[in-house]
Amino acid sequence: MVKEFYSEFLKDESWLIKEDKFVRELQNIREAQFSLGNGYLGARGILEEIPYDSCPGTYLAGLYDRLGSQVAELVNLPNPVNFRLTIEGEKLDLVAMDYLEHRRILNLKYGVLIRHTLYKDTKGRIYDYQSLRFISMACKNIGVLQIVFSPLTSAVTLDVNTGIDTAVFNASVLSEGRKKHFRIRELGQAYKAGYLVIETLERKHPVVFWSGFYYEKGRKKIYQKDNIFRLRVKKGETVIFTKIFCVKRFPYKEDHSSFKKETFKIFNKAFRSKFSTLLYSHTKAWKRLWRRADIAIEGVSNDFQTNLRFNIYHLLNCANYDYGFSSVGARTLSGEGYRGHIFWDTEIFLMPFYILNFPQVAKNLLLYRYRRLDKARQLAKSKGFKGAKFPWESAYTGEEETPSWAKDFDGRVIKIYTHKLEEHITADIAYAVYRYYQWTNDEKFMEYCGYEMLFEIARFWSSRLEYNKKKDRFEINGVIGPDEFHIDVNNNAYTNMLAKWILVTAYKSFILLKERRKNLLFELKKKINLKDKEVTSWRKMASKVKVNINKEGLIEQFDGYFKLKKILPVQTDEYGLPLIPAKLKSKDLKYTQIIKQADVLMLIYLLDEYFSYKSKLVNYHFYLPRTVHKSSLSPAIHSILASWVKDLPRAYNFFNFSLRIDIGNLYGNTSEGIHSASLGGAWQAVIFGFAGLKLRQERLYIEPRLPYRWKSVSFSFLYRQKNIRVKVS
Numbered sequence: 075m076v077k078e079f080y081s082e083f084l085k086d087e088s089w090l091i092k093e094d095k096f097v098r099e100l101q102n103i104r105e106a107q108f109s110l111g112n113g114y115l116g117a118r119g120i121l122e123e124i125p126y127d128s129c130p131g132t133y134l135a136g137l138y139d140r141l142g143s144q145v146a147e148l149v150n151l152p153n154p155v156n157f158r159l160t161i162e163g164e165k166l167d168l169v170a171m172d173y174l175e176h177r178r179i180l181n182l183k184y185g186v187l188i189r190h191t192l193y194k195d196t197k198g199r200i201y202d203y204q205s206l207r208f209i210s211m212a213c214k215n216i217g218v219l220q221i222v223f224s225p226l227t228s229a230v231t232l233d234v235n236t237g238i239d240t241a242v243f244n245a246s247v248l249s250e251g252r253k254k255h256f257r258i259r260e261l262g263q264a265y266k267a268g269y270l271v272i273e274t275l276e277r278k279h280p281v282v283f284w285s286g287f288y289y290e291k292g293r294k295k296i297y298q299k300d301n302i303f304r305l306r307v308k309k310g311e312t313v314i315f316t317k318i319f320c321v322k323r324f325p326y327k328e329d330h331s332s333f334k335k336e337t338f339k340i341f342n343k344a345f346r347s348k349f350s351t352l353l354y355s356h357t358k359a360w361k362r363l364w365r366r367a368d369i370a371i372e373g374v375s376n377d378f379q380t381n382l383r384f385n386i387y388h389l390l391n392c393a394n395y396d397y398g399f400s401s402v403g404a405r406t407l408s409g410e411g412y413r414g415h416i417f418w419d420t421e422i423f424l425m426p427f428y429i430l431n432f433p434q435v436a437k438n439l440l441l442y443r444y445r446r447l448d449k450a451r452q453l454a455k456s457k458g459f460k461g462a463k464f465p466w467e468s469a470y471t472g473e474e475e476t477p478s479w480a481k482d483f484d485g486r487v488i489k490i491y492t493h494k495l496e497e498h499i500t501a502d503i504a505y506a507v508y509r510y511y512q513w514t515n516d517e518k519f520m521e522y523c524g525y526e527m528l529f530e531i532a533r534f535w536s537s538r539l540e541y542n543k544k545k546d547r548f549e550i551n552g553v554i555g556p557d558e559f560h561i562d563v564n565n566n567a568y569t570n571m572l573a574k575w576i577l578v579t580a581y582k583s584f585i586l587l588k589e590r591r592k593n594l595l596f597e598l599k600k601k602i603n604l605k606d607k608e609v610t611s612w613r614k615m616a617s618k619v620k621v622n623i624n625k626e627g628l629i630e631q632f633d634g635y636f637k638l639k640k641i642l643p644v645q646t647d648e649y650g651l652p653l654i655p656a657k658l659k660s661k662d663l664k665y666t667q668i669i670k671q672a673d674v675l676m677l678i679y680l681l682d683e684y685f686s687y688k689s690k691l692v693n694y695h696f697y698l699p700r701t702v703h704k705s706s707l708s709p710a711i712h713s714i715l716a717s718w719v720k721d722l723p724r725a726y727n728f729f730n731f732s733l734r735i736d737i738g739n740l741y742g743n744t745s746e747g748i749h750s751a752s753l754g755g756a757w758q759a760v761i762f763g764f765a766g767l768k769l770r771q772e773r774l775y776i777e778p779r780l781p782y783r784w785k786s787v788s789f790s791f792l793y794r795q796k797n798i799r800v801k802v803s
Contacts, residue, residue, distance in 0.1 A: 282336075631673050653702065
């Protein structure tokens with residue numbers, strides 16, 4: 075019986091994500107699922123030996139490069155987790171060598187990835203290989219890897235190869251081929267450790283790596299300055315290898331010596347610490363996060379509870395505090411899907427989790443937008459509008475980063491129009507600013523940047539509205555709503571109503587400042603050249619914004635939607651979700667009422683206080699059979715609406731699908747990274763759907779509708795600096 079070296083991390087099943095055998099075809103999916111991170115540094119959960127077809131990924135939040143690609147991409151950095159063992163020419167590798175047992179376990183509670191593999195070489199010799207690794211939540215620049223090796227049947231001579239692997243690339247996208255977004259500037263050894271300095275190609279941002287290594291045999295601890303060395307190990311003897319690395323980015327500077335010294339100080343403190351000390355400080359930090367973020371559900375299986383914690387775990391390991399330097403991309407720091415770009419997913423799907431649990435992170439996400447407000451002003455001006463218009467896809471500069479071409483859900487290469495027409499992102503950002511303020515009452519934030527963003531976005535929408543003199547209405551023509559099957563439509567209800575809401579909210583905020591904060595308003599008006607007359611016009615325009623709603627309360631998604639072909643899905647997939655009729659090609663969907671994802675229902679969710687129960691019910695039942703959920707953003711919103719209209723079986727089904735999008739690879743692309751929107755959406759489905767938490771006019775309400783068999787849901791949240799614990803049963 076082989077000893078489990080890390081048994082203390084294998085005890086509570088409801089916190090463990092397991093891989094019980096190696097399936098080569100699932101390797102890249104597991105790399106995303108088992109990714110580690112702390113918001114600053116993210117690393118895919120690769121196997122240490124980097125088998126054939128693996129996709130190593132090491133990313134720093136906010137570090138992008140554009141050279142060699144259509145648009146900026148999140149840079150895939152050198153891989154510090156590299157660790158390879160060879161015995162007489164045979165590499166310990168799950169692809170190259172036979173194995174008797176293999177398992178990996180991601181402990182969600184403590185943010186550690188554990189591995190245990192029993193190898194058998196061509197001579198029949200058996201080797202026990204165990205590992206534990208983590209990206210420190212206590213010190214954001216530090217990562218730690220420990221390997222425990224023991225030859226069980228005979229003594230061996232072990233060749234060790236551990237360094238920082240620079241043979242990494244960004245993945246190929248369409249015709250671009252794979253790319254390397256960095257060049258090596260310097261590498262060497264000092265102080266019994268190795269260092270590497272690279273810089274990105276376009277902006278020449280330096281990134282400094284330090285890596286140190288030691289091993290323990292018996293009671294001896296031996297520091298090893300060489301990355302490649304040979305070691306004799308007796309039968310049954312255990313060798314413990316420990317590798318500690320440090321990664322830090324810097325702004326451009328030709329001389330890197332000061333950066334090396336600064337990074338070395340951080341590294342050396344960790345390198346001279348005990349492994350147990352580093353592990354303890356890391357797990358202690360994770361405990362603090364879980365005390366605030368955990369959701370416990372009584373009446374469900376361990377697997378279900380684990381799946382929920384898997385989603386929350388990935389929300390935690392991409393949360394950052396860097397004063398707006400970075401945000402959270404559509405695939406977190408676990409892969410290169412969507413090139414690491416920031417979408418509306420961040421403000422609408424992720425923001426609520428952070429507002430209610432870690433408001434400092436939510437503030438950071440909004441500061442990311444504020445730091446790029448001037449670019450948004452420039453974009454609006456270039457399109458002939460006032461105020462600020464934010465890009466559909468954003469990276470580091472705040473410029474538009476949407477590629478011209480991409481693959482559709484059916485694999486066709488299509489031209490992209492979202493950057494030209496999907497303007498609701500500018501409304502989504504204003505919505506997030508105000509919701510943050512409602513939940514936190516953070517006056518300092520609003521004084522510093524919140525009101526300015528709100529007013530500049532209102533300005534944009536006031537200039538974007540087109541007056542229809544014949545109907546005495548303001549319209550917004552030529553847009554794409556959340557449903558991207560229908561492009562270049564007029565008066566998308568989601569876009570129009572959010573624009574209307576923003577104009578009214580900005581007007582009310584202005585009046586409130588006029589009454590209570592005259593000095594602040596005076597300075598703000600002077601800064602952005604805002605006149606009372608302009609603000610008054612916002613209210614008048616808002617009252618005439620066109621939205622098509624019939625007497626039953628049914629909202630037309632856009633002008634002419636009800637006249638489209640009523641071709642509806644008749645079959646469902648194994649999860650009960652509607653399938654696009656086989657006779658339809660993706661290019662023909664725009665002529666039908668089939669929609670990609672929640673659009674009108676998304677609007678009702680965000681502005682639910684403006685809709686009656688009857689209106690919610692009629693829209694839910696109308697759009698439900700028309701939605702095919704070809705976006706990970708959709709199922710969770712349908713779960714919430716289903717909860718609100720008391721359709722609990724469907725609410726649970728949609729929630730369960732959303733919960734399992736990445737743990738089950740339900741969209742077939744988890745290998746490209748974890749879907750951040752579905753993480754936040756699943757959390758919202760529990761808190762705002764089943765638990766029924768609502769904020770209305772500075773009062774909190776709970777209207778629970780728990781699924782069958784759920785006995786209770788326990789969670790906590792912050793409301794205006796007060797921690798509130800809730801148990802709904």
